[in-house]
Amino acid sequence: MQSPVFRARGISKVYRVGDVLVTALSRVDLDLHAGELLVLLGPSGSGKSTLLNILGGLDLPSEGNVRFLDHDLSSADDPALTRFRREHVGFVFQFYNLIPSLTARENVALVTEIASRPMPPEEALDRVGLGDRLDHFPSQMSGGEQQRVAIARAVAKRPDVLLCDEPTGALDCETGKRVLEVLARANQDLGTTTAIITHNAAIAAMADRVVRMRSGAIVEEVRNSVRVPASSLEW
């Protein structure tokens, strides 16, 4: 296997909430390899979102070291983190976070306009099966459709890594499976390193590797010998 894309060593994150210090992550080590599909599994409060935020350059660890290829993310300043997100990362969120004033096509174009080697927005939307909904606004689409637009937006710039935080959390089972299929296809077709965080254990079967977290620490790591197609998942 190639050298890791992400390499996190001994990262901790401590938040101050009022007068209380909350430890969200404590001394976590994690590598992420090129092209792999990783599922980060854990109950809420286990620290998986914090870990993802640190990998995605949204947050800095209180301690430890994170590297993305040759970038040191743990000591980067805000402009450097912004540049990192802009050039290398695609995000998918639980609540889609689309811009309500922009159509599907424009939401994707928003990102492709600032990317260096993007695919056309139409192509990205076609990949997620929304080639016929290009000019719809978010308020005119279902939750599943909105999430597929969000995925199209994330993959359109051909990111090195796709980070998905509870992408099916707000969706019903059938719609959720369709969204996961789209993610798996993007991972396979484009070779994008993908991390999905979820509390839904059923999703683990579609991953190359599954990492379980509890109370801010990694408690188990499993490599699947076979990736189950998303359409066959049940929950």
Place this chain on the structure above:
Amino acid sequence: MRTLDRKLVRDFARLRGQVAAIALVVACGVATVVATRTAYESLVGARDDYYARHRFADVFAHLERAPDALRARITTIPGVAAVETRIVADVTLDVPGLDEPAAARLVSLPDGHEPTLNAIHLRSGRSLDPTRRDEAIVSEAFARANRLEVGDTIGAVLNGRWQDLRIVGLGLSPEYVYEIRPQDLFPDPRRFGVIWMSRAALGPAFDLDGAFNDVSIQLAEGAAPGDVIERLDRLLDRHGGLGAYGRDEQLSARFVEDEIRQNRITGTVLPAIFLGVAAFLLHIVLSRLVSLQREQIAVLKAFGYRDSSVAAHYLALALAAVALGAVLGVAVGLWLGALMNSVYRDFYRFPSFPYEPGGPVIAIAVGVSALAAALGALSAVRRVLALPPAEAMRPEPPARFRAGLLERSGLLARLATPARMVVRQISRRPVRASLSVVGLALAVAILVLARFFSDAIGTLAEVQFRAAQREDVSVAFHEPLGTAVGFELAALPGVLAVETSRSVPARIRAGHRSRRIAVTGLPPKPSLRRVVDRDGRPVATPPDGAVLTQHLARLLGVGPGDVVEIEVLEGRRQRLRVRVASLADELLGMSVYLDSRALARLLEEQGSVTGAWLRVDSREASELYRRLKRMPAVAGVGNRLAALRSFEDTLARNLGVMNFILVVFACVIAAAMVYNSARIALSERTRELASLRVLGFTRREVTEMLLGEQALLLLLALPAGFWIGKRLATLMAEAYAWELFRLPLVVTPRTYGFAALVTASAAVVSGALVRERLRRLDLVASLESRD
């Protein structure tokens, strides 16, 4: 403290930036109400008190000469309560330290007793001793400006005889609250003053022993001035009456009245603008608050709070913001009122002119601002009332965007995506966007208005002192002289050119309307003093027919081709019928102009002269002045450049204060509008902006998307503000279209540029404050919450 009140206090603290912005706008509105209203009341109070205490007359008339016996007949006119007869004459003075001659109006005081009417108020010194014929009381302003004190001496030419006058007192008179030479706009106390002397001294000096040439009348309660004026005119006709007039045409009273009227207009227009903007800002802030607190409102209602208590809670927030502004506004208003009062003191001479703001004014200001608060809170409170608790528990549905007209036109497709977002944000809330544009436009308009006054008066000065008046020195004579006087003047030292004119007092009539004016005969091609329109273009006087000031023509309801009757008020007192040849859009006064030969023909004169304009070699001006001071025929001497300088000084002092206030207030509106709009946009779009940041947009790009909306609104507001500003200027120009002068409607490109620049700067400062908040945006937190 009840819990709901505690929530009120905390919400208030959390919204402090927006609350402060609203409070400042309210403060501006309240301050303008308080300042203009209190200044108005002090002015009216000082005037009414002064007029009453010093028995200011109601009707005035000047005449050539009438025996004292006529006084008794005047007293019998029905409606006349009191009569005062006097000797009034204009003279030139030799004031130490002043090169050119000053002008003075001599007014007689009765010997041995107080005047029945128009009593003077002695500031210092003593009353006149009737046995001493050289004693004089001098108007305080004139004495101050020329550093004259009790005991000093000034030289005057009285009816052709040089006389030294000894100052025994300094005084004020209700007739000269605004102490100004006719034809001037602003007092020039250095060059014009009033001098009171005893009747015993002035009678012999002007050959008016046992006679008078001026009469003042006090009307009985309920008497109509019109009837008394008509009867008095008939009585004075044989004695060279120059036409009686009421207080409305008395120069000083007229200026004071006009000031009061202008104050009333300003005191209505400006507060209305500020309070309107405040209501709008409250509206958007509270509406947003209600949206954000949907769940809280639902919980309160679910737990049994009555609709009215929840609504009252939000109304209280509005009232608290406004109350804060009202308190600040009253304080600033009182300070500004005192400032206006001190500016008034420079212009209007009252024995006592205290600034005593009354309680009712403050009550009115507070009441009006509370109204603005209620208006602003209305729709938010209605939404609170209408919100069913069950629905309110659910989060608000996502913002709806649809393809609008702009989309279908295809124009939007050419814009970059961030620009498209800006346009869509605006078109999604057209009403709010329009109100924002209106608010910003009002700020621009106030700035245009502030500069308009300078522009207009600058133009007025330019037209008057450069296009119309081109002489160096003007000379007025006591009575008509032969044309030979032109040659005499030309022979004086330093005189390079002379142009003479004939001016005759007259009453002009058209139907039942009439006005007292001067008819002036001008040379066919005048070069030193021309009739010019408001753009400074010369207006020719045709060989026959009269040129009327446009404002006069409007008052008389006549136009070119119509015939007017001119009743000459001196000499043979002819009644002439003259055709109106054309109108001149003059800015100053109201006049009738004729070709000098045509006037001579009508008056059946060989040609006579009442005034002259001189071009002078400045190196010999002192010598010329020295000679003019001693010429018996000379009633007054004017210096164009000195008049211009005094005009500009007065203006700088007067307008400086007003402009400063307007500029500051306009900045408050602009800054408050931009700050609040951007803060609301930030609050509504936090998640969206955070998402953009996560997607890799830089802070700068995100700031541009947020503030771009404000910038576009501002861009739209500029032309609208220019337009409203021009309308306000028109309103003011119309309000200033008085018989004495008219403000030209001039708004220069520089003024528009200034308004745009100041508004934009205020907006940039607000934008910077909001950008600071955007900088602190917590990306992770904004993404986790649904809203």
